[in-house]
Amino acid sequence: MRVAILSDIHANREAFDAVLEAVGKQAPDQLVLLGDLVGYGPDPVYVVEKAADLVEGGAFCIKGNHDEAVAVSPNGMTENARTAIEWTRERLAAKHFDFLARLPLSLRSEDRLYVHASAERPEKWLYIRDMDAAERCLSASDARFIFCGHTHIPAIYYALPGSRPIHFSPLDNVAAPLSALRRHLIVVGAVGQPRDRNPAACFALLDTSRHEVTMVRVPYDYEETARKVQASGLPTWLGMRLKIGR
Amino acid sequence: MERYETGASIDGFELVERLPSGGMASLWRAKNPKFDFPLLLKIPFLDPGGDVSVILGFEAEELILKRLSGAHVPRYAASGNLATVPYIAMEFVTGIGLAEMTGRAPLPPDEVARIGGEIAKALAALHRQKVVHLDLKPENIILAERGAVLLDFGLARHAELPDLLGEESSVPMGTAAYISPEQVLGERSDPASDLFALGCILYQLATGEEPFGRPATFAGMKRRLYHAPKPPRDFDKAIPRWLEAIILRCMEVDRSRRYGEAAHVLSDLRNPDQVVVALKRVPANKRAWDGIRNLFRRTDEKSLVGKPAGSAARAGPPIVLAAVDLANGSDALAGEVLNETARVLAAREDSWLACVTVLKTEIVGNTPSVDESGRLVYLQRLVALKDWARSLHLPEDRISYHVLEAVSPADAILNYAEHNDVGHIVVGARSSSAIRRHLGSVSTKVVARALCSVSVVRLKVIEEQRQLPP
Numbered sequence: 001m002r003v004a005i006l007s008d009i010h011a012n013r014e015a016f017d018a019v020l021e022a023v024g025k026q027a028p029d030q031l032v033l034l035g036d037l038v039g040y041g042p043d044p045v046y047v048v049e050k051a052a053d054l055v056e057g058g059a060f061c062i063k064g065n066h067d068e069a070v071a072v073s074p075n076g077m078t079e080n081a082r083t084a085i086e087w088t089r090e091r092l093a094a095k096h097f098d099f100l101a102r103l104p105l106s107l108r109s110e111d112r113l114y115v116h117a118s119a120e121r122p123e124k125w126l127y128i129r130d131m132d133a134a135e136r137c138l139s140a141s142d143a144r145f146i147f148c149g150h151t152h153i154p155a156i157y158y159a160l161p162g163s164r165p166i167h168f169s170p171l172d173n174v175a176a177p178l179s180a181l182r183r184h185l186i187v188v189g190a191v192g193q194p195r196d197r198n199p200a201a202c203f204a205l206l207d208t209s210r211h212e213v214t215m216v217r218v219p220y221d222y223e224e225t226a227r228k229v230q231a232s233g234l235p236t237w238l239g240m241r242l243k244i245g246r
Numbered sequence: 247m248e249r250y251e252t253g254a255s256i257d258g259f260e261l262v263e264r265l266p267s268g269g270m271a272s273l274w275r276a277k278n279p280k281f282d283f284p285l286l287l288k289i290p291f292l293d294p295g296g297d298v299s300v301i302l303g304f305e306a307e308e309l310i311l312k313r314l315s316g317a318h319v320p321r322y323a324a325s326g327n328l329a330t331v332p333y334i335a336m337e338f339v340t341g342i343g344l345a346e347m348t349g350r351a352p353l354p355p356d357e358v359a360r361i362g363g364e365i366a367k368a369l370a371a372l373h374r375q376k377v378v379h380l381d382l383k384p385e386n387i388i389l390a391e392r393g394a395v396l397l398d399f400g401l402a403r404h405a406e407l408p409d410l411l412g413e414e415s416s417v418p419m420g421t422a423a424y425i426s427p428e429q430v431l432g433e434r435s436d437p438a439s440d441l442f443a444l445g446c447i448l449y450q451l452a453t454g455e456e457p458f459g460r461p462a463t464f465a466g467m468k469r470r471l472y473h474a475p476k477p478p479r480d481f482d483k484a485i486p487r488w489l490e491a492i493i494l495r496c497m498e499v500d501r502s503r504r505y506g507e508a509a510h511v512l513s514d515l516r517n518p519d520q521v522v523v524a525l526k527r528v529p530a531n532k533r534a535w536d537g538i539r540n541l542f543r544r545t546d547e548k549s550l551v552g553k554p555a556g557s558a559a560r561a562g563p564p565i566v567l568a569a570v571d572l573a574n575g576s577d578a579l580a581g582e583v584l585n586e587t588a589r590v591l592a593a594r595e596d597s598w599l600a601c602v603t604v605l606k607t608e609i610v611g612n613t614p615s616v617d618e619s620g621r622l623v624y625l626q627r628l629v630a631l632k633d634w635a636r637s638l639h640l641p642e643d644r645i646s647y648h649v650l651e652a653v654s655p656a657d658a659i660l661n662y663a664e665h666n667d668v669g670h671i672v673v674g675a676r677s678s679s680a681i682r683r684h685l686g687s688v689s690t691k692v693v694a695r696a697l698c699s700v701s702v703v704r705l706k707v708i709e710e711q712r713q714l715p716p
Contacts, residue, residue, distance in 0.1 A: 158410055160298075168408035177309050177407060180328040181301065 002026065005188050005204040007034035007116070007149025009051075010066065011041030011088065012192030012242070015201040016050065018220035019191050026205060026216075030109075034149040034188055035064025035116030037100070039081060040238050041192055042228040044070075044088045048096045063103035064116040064150070065125040071101040080235045087234055112206075113143035117150040127151050134165045134185050145178070146185045147204070152195035154202060154215045157185040172198065175212035189215055199245035250274070250289065257326055259287055259335055270300050270400065275338060281323050284338035292332065299415065301328065303400035306411045308334050310399045314375055317392045318368035339397070341390030344447070348384045352454040352482065355489050362448045362492075363515040364394040369444065369508035370667045372396060373437040376405040380434060382443035383424045384450075403434050418467060423456045427471045427499045428551040430464075436554035441505050445496025452489060453481040457497065471499055471550050488514075488521040501552040506596045507564040509667035513600070513646070516666060520646035555596055562593030563669025563699065567600045569659045569692070571674060572630045579674045579705055580634060586703045587672045588638055597669075599645045601635050602662055603627055604655035624649055656691035664697055671700045677707060 004023045009016050023031065037051050038044040055061050066085065069077060070092065074085040105122040106115035113119055118126040118133065119140040128134050128148055134157040137146060157165040160182050170176040178184055189202030196202075200217040207213070226239030250272070254261045259276040267273040269291070276287040290304040305328055312322045321337035347353065347361065365387060372379060379386075381401040388395045401419050403409055412419070412434040420429050426442035433439075449457045457475035461467050475497070478490045492514050498504035505511050514521045568587040570580050591597050605627055627649045635645060652658035663671055675689035689702045 156408070158408060160414070163414060166408060166410060166413040171406055174406050179305060179410065180330075181305060182410075 001030070001206075001208045002028040003030040003032060003112070003206040003208075004028040005032045005034055005114070005147050005206065006191050007188040007203075008036045008064070008152055008190035008192055009033070009041075009047055010036055010190070010192035011038045011044040011047050012201075012225050013041070013043035013046045014222065014225045015192045015218075015220045016047055018218045019201050019203050020050075022216060022218045023203065028205065031059040032114055032147070033059060033061040034114060034147060035062040035103070036066045036149065037061075037064070038070050038088050038092075039064075039066030040084050040234075041225065042232045042234060044091055045093075045096065047192075048092065048099060052099050060107050060109070060114060061103055062107060062114050062116050063100070063105055067100040067103060071097050080238060083235055084238065087232070108143065111144040113141050113146045115146065115148055118148060119143075119146050125150065128155070128157075128185065128187055131157075131164055131167060134167070135159075138165060138183060138185050144183050145206070146183075147188060147206075148185065149188050149190065151187055152190035152193055153187065154189035154196060154204075155187040156213070157187075159183045159185065170213070170215045172200075172202075172215055172217045175207075175210070175214045178211045178213060180211070184213075186213055193242065194245045195241075197245045199243055256287070256289075256331060256333055257324065259285065259324075259333075261287065270303065276335065278323070278335070281335075283321060283323075284340070285323060285335055286320070286338040287333055287335050289333045299411075301332070302411045302414055304328065304332060304334070306402060307399045309407055310377055310402045310404050311336060313404065314372070314377060314399075316371050316375070318371045318395055320395060320397065339388050339390055339395045341388040341395065344384040344387035344389060344394075347389070348447070348450050351451045353451050355452065355484070355486050358448055358451045359489060359515045359518070361389065361394075361451060362444065363512050364389060365444055365447065366508045366512035366515060367667060368394040368396050369437075369440050370512060373440070373508055378403045378405075378435065378437050379440050379443075380429060381420055381424075382440050382447070383421045384447060387447075405435065409434060418464065422460045422462065422467055423458060425467060427468075428501070428554075430467045430471070431547055431551060433551075433554070436501065437508070438501050438504050438506055438554060441496050441508060441511060444508075444511065445493050448489075448493045448496065449475065449478060452478050452485050452493065455481065468547075471547060474499075486518065487523045488518040491521050491523045499550055499552075501554060503552075506555045507598075509565050509669070510598055513565060513598075513666045517646060517648070522643045562590065562597055564594070564596070565598050565600060565666065565668045565670075566590050567602055567659070567663050567666075567668040567671045568635075569602045569604070569655075569671060569673040569688075570631070570634055571655075571688075572603050572627060572634060573606070576630065576634050579676065579703070582705055583672055583674045583703045584634065584637065586701055590670055590672060590701065591638070591640075597644075599635070599638070599640060600648060600662070600666065600668065601631050601645065602648045602650060602659060603631050604658050605649055605651045606655065607651050607653055624651070656688045656695070659688070659692055660695050669698050671696055671698060673700060673702060675702050675704045677705065 006019060031054060033051055037047050051061055069085045070088050074082045115122045118128055118137040120126060120136045128137055129151055138159050154170050156168045156170050156176055159165040188204040191201045191203055194202055199222050200219045203216050205214045205216050222242040226242050229239030250261055252261055259278045261274045262277055263275040265273040271288045271290045274287040276285040278285060290300055292301060308325045320339050323335035326333045379396060379402050386398045418430045424443040424446045426439035429439050446457050458470050478485045478493055495505055568583060570583050591599060631647050650658040673689045673692050675687060693700050
């Protein structure tokens with residue numbers, strides 16, 4: 001079975017379209033949207049409606065903190081993020097809010113758990129940025145594979161019972177092995193706002209029969225997205241960072 | 247755990263005969279009609295409560311072996327799920343185990359160089375596939391008809407895969423007799439570590455002695471950071487200086503002084519006359535004194551082993567072959583070949599140049615150098631070749647000169663390149679002419695047959711010349 005996992009699209013239409021085209025060529029058995037459809041980017045309506053179509057077609061979609069902030073309230077966010085949330089709210093209609101509000105915090109499918117931030121209290125939106133956070137996330141579930149997003153930086157943690165998880169930075173477009181002996185926490189890079197110094201959009205492709213997961217990188221026209229950010233009155237930095245991938 | 251008997255079947259592999267093995271896994275000759283090569287099945291000993299490193303090493307080997315290809319590793323066939331039926335099925339390689347050869351050491355220097363060359367070639371092929379073996383020893387090398395074949399990747403490291411084994415352990419992993427100083431300090435990513443082990447093997451083949459013995463403790467293994475082994479020629483003055491120089495350069499503790507590339511070791515073993523031999527050997531008491539001084543002066547052991555050649559330094563080809571035609575002296579095309587060679591070498595600081603020129607002979611077997619006048623032509627060409635390369639200002643150990651005598655220059659260049667694991671060939675092309683098109687030029691043949699990148703250098707055709715009617 002092959003699963004494409006897209007996280008942190010952040011209302012970036014150009015990145016989302018480019019990734020969906022790449023995903024289409026891979027023809028996976030399952031598509032998962034791992035949260036943060038909106039926030040930061042200039043095309044929230046397009047992205048939410050596209051996501052709703054994909055869910056209609058069988059895709060899973062998880063709620064992210066930006067989705068919740070737009071649908072409920074922007075608590076505990078940076079100034080730029082909050083400005084973007086307010087901007088986004090003014091552009092969405094009731095059906096969009098409704099779609100975002102109904103998204104689940106996590107979803108279990110066979111031996112795989114999908115959650116936006118961490119399996120440890122998903123509603124707290126904790127970041128998995130170190131071994132301790134990874135260990136706590138892994139101990140909060142018995143799934144063999146936990147997929148998270150939220151940090152915008154790809155990572156894989158390999159966990160063996162009784163020892164500390166091992167961190168690995170997966171290489172772009174190079175399949176990383178999955179172990180029959182271990183559990184895995186896979187932090188998927190961002191579609192719409194990569195922060196690992198590579199501006200190309202990122203999604204994860206899981207292949208359960210080959211025991212591999214690949215962080216696929218998809219170049220897209222970020223100049224256009226940045227131009228839209230500028231033109232729409234969103235904070236300029238939100239466009240700038242797309243060009244440098246941070 | 248399950249114990250297998252002869253005749254048992256695992257995933258379609260029938261166990262035919264149990265072979266002697268070490269303490270980590272059982273080895274079986276096996277049959278499976280799906281594969282058209284002789285098979286070996288490796289089944290780990292997984293006793294409950296047993297050493298977890300057995301299964302981790304097995305996992306590492308499975309991950310790496312299935313990504314490797316080529317003549318210098320056993321072909322991978324299949325593997326079972328580690329959690330349920332763990333096994334690796336691979337090609338059964340026929341040949342002479344190197345352990346058998348070390349048992350007969352000391353061997354004649356030519357034989358040591360030949361075996362060393364085979365191993366260096368296998369290491370170059372392995373390192374090109376981004377894998378460091380990290381447990382190179384006679385027991386893991388088979389001298390097969392197709393060349394040296396490296397076995398057992400249980401401690402190996404692939405540059406693009408997580409180091410699941412190394413991250414799990416803080417004790418140095420390797421074999422005490424051959425482990426490199428940086429591995430003793432816990433580093434597991436440098437191809438130069440395999441070259442250190444190769445040096446230990448060559449030392450053993452040449453002298454009949456293991457350079458560091460087989461220390462059983464961590465402190466014992468660490469001694470090699472401070473104490474150099476007795477130089478091979480102290481055992482036997484019949485060991486040539488060039489061979490000693492190669493062995494000791496493989497075994498340098500400081501990696502900035504060790505060979506950085508298996509291809510370079512190969513080239514030196516194949517071209518003993520090009521090996522730079524230090525004029526004065528360091529006297530034994532000086533070495534001992536250095537060891538003692540290091541003991542007190544260096545508080546940081548990591549600084550003793552130096553830094554690995556970084557990935558940036560590995561951007562270009564390690565060995566560049568510049569083929570230059572000096573039959574009519576150094577002309578404009580030879581000058582342009584030189585310029586291009588300089589550009590290719592600049593891509594990588596530790597690259598190394600083999601200057602090649604071909605002395606055409608008319609008849610095979612009657613080389614001109616046998617008579618007095620032929621010898622003179624050969625020497626003149628060598629002088630011209632050195633003069634041609636002079637302006638590159640490369641240090642002695644980054645450059646070598648080869649006047650090849652051959653009927654076909656292209657074949658000579660190609661043969662040299664393949665034999666010495668050249669990474670990039672620079673060759674000049676004369677401007678097009680009817681007869682050249684008909685016969686095929688040297689550069690055309692080199693481009694068509696070379697197993698590496700080729701830069702073809704041609705003088706820019708001046709516009710007016712081209713517009714003239716033929």
